[in-house]
Amino acid sequence: MTGPALDVTTEPALALRSPDVVMRLRRMGASFPTRLSFLRSLIRHLAASGAAVHRGVWRMDDEGFGEAVYTLQLGGHDYSLVAFSCPLSDDQRSDRVIAEAWDTSYLLYDGIPDAAEIGRLRANAPRQEAGRFGPRDLVLSRANKSVRFFEHVADSLAHGRQPDRARLGEVGYLLRTTAVYGNGKFGIADRCVLVGRGGLDGPFQAEMLTVWLIREFSHDLVEHVARCRAPETAVPLAPDLRRHIGVGNSTGLGMAPFLANHPVLLNNWVLARETALARVRSKPHLDAAALNRLADLWRQAARHLDQWSVEDGALAARIVRLRAEWAEAVAWIDPARLLATAFPVAALLDRGQFLSVDFQELLAALLIEMAGPENDDLAGGMAAVREGVLRPGMDLAALRALLHEHYGWALAIVFREPAETAQFWYVSQEKLEPRLGRRGAEPGAELELPLDIARQAQRLAADLAEVPETGTVAAFLARFPRHRHMVRRIQATAGAPYAEIRDNLLSDRCLPIDMLRCKLAFFGASKFDPRSDRWTRITLFQGAPTAGEITAGETDDCWLPVLP
């Protein structure tokens, strides 16, 4: 259910972390999934509604090429994943947005498609951006096979064996999505269609449902291929391994500007998480059950960290340090000591300040997990209806006060230093996707996207200094229309403390991967596997209940998956 954004004034005095701490790129780039992450909300909705997935269509040849339809009911509505699997040569297999063909393609359909509708989607879904879609098409997606692992699993099952656990732990998925489009893209339904629909009206819930059903399809597809290869010997995936196979995802720069372009939405996500953390922090005592839970989750996290391996040197070093800190800090959660400690969660968080940012963020996620469903109400406030409305009647003194109160971090940046404007964001003509360029070394800086929030704040401040405080925003914007975006933004974010990334997105220190990880952690992603500073692979729904298990609800593996 979509509720209003949290009104912090109605909460008792919670010690929320400062935006100056939380909204820094480095810390955002250390985000972990939490119980409030979107795939977790979806799992709870599916479990609560007793969702039953029905595979109404399965037309596949022996090689696993064909089509399938999976349908479930949620909140009184039928939704169907329509899946297409096609042959694809290796030279066409690319995770990049410039690809033009994929192993598999998908539509989340509003209802149950008849033959004509499946035919329409068959003609369009495999073409993705080149296709055209309509109001009953809710989400468009595609995925490529993890070729070697898919083959290994199919071959193993065909020979009556389960796949190698080490390889499964290393890869974690059979299919890797490279785009999941919602909200009106290429003619599909606008997000407003989902408003008021139980189970799907929160942020990215339709997209998460799509990915969860793609995961189910991937399990069925590999078992189908194995059965067709060796009907006499093939076996299905063991339930625990099936559960550990999630869906991969490759995410690039296209996702990064989203956070800067949706400040109120970002605030609502972070505010919910920070409020949950503050509620847990405010607990005067932890009882024995909570302490046991804390210890269980600590072990879960330790095992997850042990199973999280990446090639990226920088992240690999961070993970090594985090493992060591996590192992050393286990002494902090000694039950005898914590039972005797007043405000034990606050004490843990305060001690964590002396360790790495990665440790601090994992600890925060763990403590929210420990609290269980007591914070689930916050998930209802994570959507945003509008990003901001201009208030032309505001007097300039008030605007100036807001600017200095909330954008001091921006006003402090020294833009005359070349390093502070070393990069620029732009949209590539080729695929209309955001890109990041080096100013002076690449063309296109004159067309840069307005992601220079801090620089805009400074330019606004300079022009505000030239006019009397007695005027109105309306009169000011009539003279300076170039500030309209920034003025609206300042007005909109005045009550949204976590709206702004408090770093300079033009700086040579800005790493897009930090924005990607923040957003993906809110999705519920784990096993971040950066391939550069501007794109990453992740896993979604690894460890989450499969369709056959969904009514049993969540397990700890939903938070941080651990290979059994």
Next chain:
Amino acid sequence: MTTILLSYNEVQTLARKAAAGAGLPYGVAEDIGEAAVWLAARGVDAVAAVVDALAGRGPDDILDGLADIDALCCGGRDEVALHGRDCGLVLIGLAGATAGDMGLCLAVERGEGAVVPLALVEDAGGLMPSAAVLRLLPADGRLARPATPRPAASDLAAYAAALALAARTCVPASDFSRAQGAGAGTTDND
């Protein structure tokens, strides 16, 4: 006329980008996107309306008109002239979107004196060409008419013109940008 059926998000995004491509500041282009949605929900081919409004010295007219609407909303003026303005329909869209956002009762006064609150408009195109001025009326608590489930169809030629304007905001790809701009990987056949 050949048309294309867009989603609201497509109408909004395309209108915003076209406005930016025509040289309007980003914050103004954002408002043009909102205006296009408001118009498209009330029977108007909003893409065509925006393209028409951006022609010639349209961007300057839009800036003037938007400043007038801002002033109207905060009591800085009594009315905003529509008659004789080529961007009149887009100004109505801007006013309609603003009225909805701010909870104001903005209305169109026609040449013959009839006053039509924008919240009650079903066919925004029908307001033209007799629309004379925009006025701010006391709020009367009447609920706004709901938007249509999908936007009015867009003329394909106007759609192409809007895409051409929007393309002005994009940077042509190069081998360098393909390789570096998105941080591309080398192989995905793993």
